[in-house]
Amino acid sequence: MESIQSCELPAPAGHYSQAVAAGSLVFLSGILPARDSVDPTASFEAQCASVFDQADKVLRAAGCGFQDVVQCTAYIVGVDGWPLFNGIYAEVFGAHKPARAVVPVPGLHYGYLVEVQLVAQRRG
Incomplete structure (x- = not known):
């Protein structure tokens, strides 16, 4: 297992890696x-922008990009933000459509409204 840390982001505050690679797969930890x-x-839009900006930095540190994402799990507080999330997600991924789950939750750490976890595949 290879631990991945983007030099563009602060180190995680807890006992985990920003991402780990196992074989050709890269698993990003949940990003608030x-x-x-x-x-x-x-x-909600600003929070989503922050989450996907951080994900981009971690993916690049792993040698990947959004086009390499094979699975996304998004946790959103309530269901009201679902249509907004769909639109932002479509802008980020464009024509690329990874497998996805959107999970409405009653709350997230620090009172945030969105958290995203990704799995990507390194090519070559």
Whole structure:
């Protein structure tokens, strides 16, 4: 198992890696909005932008991009943000359509509204 850390992001505060590679698969830990730049009271759109910006940085550190994502699990507080999430997700992934689950939850850590976990495959 190879631990992956983006030099563009702070190290995780807990006992986990930003991502790990096992064979050709890369597993990104759950990503919440960046606490140093996005307050929990920020809009859902701003929180999603932060999550996907961080995911991009971790994917690049692993030698991947969004086109390499094979699975996404998104946790969103309530179901009201689902249509917004769908639109933002479609912008991020474009024509690429990985497997996906969107899980409505009653709450997330620090009071945030979205958390995303990804699995990608390294090519070549």
